[in-house]
Amino acid sequence: MLEQLLIFTRGGLVLWSSCRALGNALKGSPIDALIRSCLLEERSADSSFSHESYTLKWAFHNELGLVFVAVYQRILHLLYVDDLLSAVRREFSEIYDPKRINYDDFDEMFRQLQKEAEARAEEMKKLKQSGRAPPVQAKKGGAGQRTLTGVQGNGTKKGTGGAAKDDSDGDTGNGRLLSNGVDNGTKGTNKSRVASMGKENGAPDTGAFDVNKLKMRSKTGKKGDGEKKSAPTKGEPKKAVKKNRVWDDKPVEESKLDFTDEKGDERMERDVVVVRGESMMDKEEVISSESEGEDDNEVEGAKPGAKKKGWFSSMFKSIAGNSTLEKADLQPALKALKDRLMTKNVAEEIAEKLCESVATSLEGKKLGSFTRVSSTVQTAMEEALLRILTPKRSIDILRDVHAAKEQGRPYVVVFVGVNGVGKSTNLAKVAYWLLQHDVSVMLAACDTFRSGAVEQLRTHARRLQIPIFEKGYEKDPAIVAKEAIQEAARNKSDVVLVDTAGRMQDNEPLMRALSKLINLNNPDLVLFVGEALVGNDAVDQLSKFNQKLADLSTVATARLIDGILLTKFDTIDDKVGAALSMVYISGAPVMFVGCGQSYTDLKKLNVKSIVKTLLK
């Protein structure tokens, strides 16, 4: 059953709502969440959006500037929603008038449309059902009944018609268990198929649900079992003592090589460095992702051909004016734009998603006279890029530092990232910048793995004349960080900058260690350091980092990446696409940009210039 169907303008005025009696009785205002996290994030080309216990689907009418949103319970799997949305859009656009605000007469029309859509969906189900023999199994039927009544609060036996569609996500088991003898309810012929667990997180309050389904299913759902598996494996690393990291199957040499500097610092213990096999310098393969230059030549050849045709027809149309933009018209312009973005080192799937989102927002719009399709698309894309790159929360670190100072605790920043992006260097730059604003800084050397990491930080600390907290090598970084923060609180330092070891996003034990560090110390800012040279890998890095931090977190609200530090910006001339990929995939703003290798080379991101460079 549809919870609510809402029609509102892009300016925020609600024109019509299907459940007016209850007002906006939806839990947690899902519509606002939809707008903030999906539509304004240029993900409007997605098929649906889930928020807490609801799923939302939407449709646009770009010419009139209207948005139609349908909200229903996530566990239901209504098929007729898309159909209904397009029907509603069609009907409403006929009665819409900008001056009019009351659309109560649409209620009748809506009820009718809803019935029609449900009937159509029911017919389609019946067709499919008659096409195959419904397997009947008594035991599963019983369980199916149980889950059904558990799901539906009102207890009406909803028709299932469970024709198990040939889903690949393991729903077949469900379909079978629901289809058999459960009589179709006369009203509301929605099928209440249990939603695919593989796609969405199981809601915690349907715990009994999960167990039943897991028993029934032949194939295990991804998330359901995944959660169970991670719980027992979590216990393991706690028991095992941290072993030396072995990158290859090489025997470990026993001789210890100690190159630490004895004089100068009496607090430092005698550091013992164990050589882990042969030096990996010869074995290292530098994989630089190349998204630029791929298929450039073919694209160039194809572009002029398509351009000529597009230019003629678009010139004609632009003079005639008053033509509605169709998807086919947008395709060539969007493809050209996408290629242009990719030559600027934007990750391929990001460029694709952006283009689709722009297409959704332009479809059905009327072309102004004397404007070409390509220029409309360009303006829309520019606006979209500006929107994405504008930070959605304040990036004023100094203010947060002062706020933390008033509360009497140090402001903790953790630098995370993959190997070799410039964490330690940029950490020193940030320390230098903070020092210039009369903020007392302390460094914490939690990179206890890489040879020379602690010495490197020590050198920086000596040059900047700030205290550094270190415990040498082979210590647990989480504990080191905790003690560093306590020390900073004692010293009354304002900021603690925590350096961590670089790690690949696929490395499970290392990501777990990082998550432990973050959970234990609850820093104020988790800064992901990424280099501007990265190409398609940026998407993978950030999404995996975020996912691991969310999965392995012990508290309800996981700490995710709060900001991005973009490094090596001076090495790319105008291929600035990495900034866009990172911001799009993580939603975190770019707080700093490192553009050189000395202390002063740190600046803020200039959004307008980046957008201009991307679209040049």
Add this chain to the structure above:
Amino acid sequence: MELEQLIDQTKQWISEQPVEQIYLAVAVLIITFIFFLVFSFLRTSKSNTIVLAGLSGSGKTVLFQQVRDGSSHQGTVTSMEPNDDTFVLHSDLSEEKKKKKPVPLHLIDVPGHPRLKPKLDDYLPQAAGLVFTVDAQDFLYNYQAAAEYLYDILTKAILVKKKIPVLILCNKTDKVTAHSKEFIKKQLEKEIDKLRASRNAISTADVTNEVVLGTPGTAFTFAQCQNKITMAEASGLTGNISQVEQFIKENVGR
């Protein structure tokens, strides 16, 4: 060749006309031209645009609807685009004894979502007044963000240059837990004072149009600003917007 002939012909024609007529024609042209210039000058100084700004969720769109239609209808959601309309104040419509025709008001409601902040810069140049809405009920949760937004607005060069008056509107006063406008004023002044210290420390590479607010060295108060800043209270949902309308009337169609 033909062009030269044409020119010669017109010269001949002109010399054939009596001299006074030519002088008269030229004089009329000059006078009309001067009239146009004067009119355009007068018109630009009388802008009838009021801009509504504020954080997301502070009640701008509801206020927009109230001022325009007199009721808030079915509620609102987060705005994705600005609401832009020109109309006569709803309260003006009901007063028939007014002899003067009420000046149409151009009201713009700019979305408060942080990603849409640049849109404000498009509308500020034509503004005759700015209404900054603050959620008086949830003030303590987001007063830092509100102060930051207000600081950004007050330091925009165009606002200072044109001395656009600002009305800080404490919205949602119909709720029981709403704070008073004096409390809100003090909190905002304190926050802006702190912001002054931290903001002036941005790297100069990115400073676009920052202006130092108030007098440095002393605690910041709204009275120190060059443009007029006033406080008011209102409630968008119940329609208690008399102070807003007063502000509008003062600044539009002067």
